[in-house]
Amino acid sequence: MNHYSNSQISAYFKCPRRYKLQYIDKVPVPKLAKGVEALMGSSIHLALQELYKQAKFGNILSFEQVSQIYLADFDKSISDELIIPRPGLTPEHYRNNGLQMISKFYEANYPFQQSQTVELEYRIRFMVGPYPFVGIIDRLSLDQQGVFEIHDYKTSLNLPTIETIEDDTQLALYLIGIKQNYDPKTEAKLYWHFLYFQHTYQLTKTEEELKQLEETMVQKIRMIERDPYYLPNESALCDWCSYTDFCPVKTPALQPPETPDEVLEAVDEYVEQWRALQALKQQAKKIETFLSEAEKLIIEYAKQHELTQLAGSKATLPISESWQYQFPLSTDKGRKEFEIWLKEQNLWDDVSSLNTPRLNKLLKDGRFEPETYEALMAFSQMLHKLEIKKVIFSEKQEEESD
Numbered sequence: 001m002n003h004y005s006n007s008q009i010s011a012y013f014k015c016p017r018r019y020k021l022q023y024i025d026k027v028p029v030p031k032l033a034k035g036v037e038a039l040m041g042s043s044i045h046l047a048l049q050e051l052y053k054q055a056k057f058g059n060i061l062s063f064e065q066v067s068q069i070y071l072a073d074f075d076k077s078i079s080d081e082l083i084i085p086r087p088g089l090t091p092e093h094y095r096n097n098g099l100q101m102i103s104k105f106y107e108a109n110y111p112f113q114q115s116q117t118v119e120l121e122y123r124i125r126f127m128v129g130p131y132p133f134v135g136i137i138d139r140l141s142l143d144q145q146g147v148f149e150i151h152d153y154k155t156s157l158n159l160p161t162i163e164t165i166e167d168d169t170q171l172a173l174y175l176i177g178i179k180q181n182y183d184p185k186t187e188a189k190l191y192w193h194f195l196y197f198q199h200t201y202q203l204t205k206t207e208e209e210l211k212q213l214e215e216t217m218v219q220k221i222r223m224i225e226r227d228p229y230y231l232p233n234e235s236a237l238c239d240w241c242s243y244t245d246f247c248p249v250k251t252p253a254l255q256p257p258e259t260p261d262e263v264l265e266a267v268d269e270y271v272e273q274w275r276a277l278q279a280l281k282q283q284a285k286k287i288e289t290f291l292s293e294a295e296k297l298i299i300e301y302a303k304q305h306e307l308t309q310l311a312g313s314k315a316t317l318p319i320s321e322s323w324q325y326q327f328p329l330s331t332d333k334g335r336k337e338f339e340i341w342l343k344e345q346n347l348w349d350d351v352s353s354l355n356t357p358r359l360n361k362l363l364k365d366g367r368f369e370p371e372t373y374e375a376l377m378a379f380s381q382m383l384h385k386l387e388i389k390k391v392i393f394s395e396k397q398e399e400e401s402d
């Protein structure tokens with residue numbers, strides 16, 4: 001693995017098996033025919049790249065010149081193999097859509113001097129924690145105040161909500177790269193240009209948000225690298241997958257043989273016993289509630305009459321007394337001061353113990369420096385398990401076990 005990218009990490013969360021075939025096994029697949037939407041997108045990117053390349057040197061291309069670049073690139077790739085995903089549409093529809101996007105963008109941004117272009121289709125390399133990353137910035141520029149602008153052109157026919165854009169990791173990762181490559185203290189504005197809608201989202205990111213993103217990415221990569229199964233995730237995306245020949249979901253020869261009777265019986269018996277267990281758990285909850293209420297009543301009565309036991313018609317209930325010291329709990333006020341005092345008195349080692357769930361969480365959150373992480377790994381053993389977490393009944397009702 002030479003480097004990671006934002007799209008590579010997203011690929012894992014769409015289908016771990018496809019991720020493995022593509023990025024780990026690097027299974028060669030025949031070059032697939034291009035989809036018309038991807039063709040339109042790449043031709044628009046090419047035209048806008050040339051437009052800003054020339055504008056950087058003061059040569060403003062006319063709209064006709066920009067559209068010629070777009071049309072020439074689009075037309076040279078039209079073939080019978082071109083995939084048209086939406087029934088009833090032709091390459092001509094997409095060709096015109098793309099032209100309209102360029103036309104509106106040209107009109108809105110002429111004469112393209114709002115900011116000073118620094119790089120175009122910039123292949124940026126940077127580190128996220130200990131992991132090398134790479135990305136491509138459509139246009140990097142500086143505004144009049146010297147603030148970096150990271151521009152990304154989107155040719156999708158869907159306009160995402162602002163919440164989706166806020167959660168987008170792509171441009172925020174590029175910002176981490178800009179800080180590393182130019183200036184750690186630099187500010188930057190992030191622009192998502194949705195060309196079809198002539199709508200631009202613009203956001204900035206705080207240091208805290210970038211730090212959080214870095215931690216999340218490190219955590220995701222560790223999860224990816226330690227996945228022992230890379231299970232296939234069957235979805236609508238399988239229709240567009242280039243690796244179907246290597247995936248058991250789509251290739252019968254790779255599928256396991258018919259399930260033996262004893263396993264099928266085990267599945268049915270599991271479901272039956274699982275239902276019985278759920279019923280017992282509910283029953284147990286009711287009994288616990290009753291016992292707790294009854295205990296309160298009995299103890300109150302015993303206290304009033306100074307009794308140490310109470311006899312019923314079938315048995316006697318002794319009332320036992322115990323006591324213990326109460327110290328501030330982890331959420332209580334005064335806990336921190338209490339812990340500091342224990343440490344000052346050299347009592348901490350005698351009363352504290354290792355909190356392994358907390359250590360696990362810190363590791364998963366990527367909170368340790370690489371050296372500390374590696375040293376901790378020398379003490380740890382990674383336990384992976386496959387388990388049944390829910391039962392899906394044929395009537396599509398899902399029930400989860402706790």
Ligand code: SF4
Binds near residue numbers: 015238241248249
């Ligand atoms: S066919 Fe579907 S399940 Fe199989 S690798 Fe491709 S996307 Fe994943």
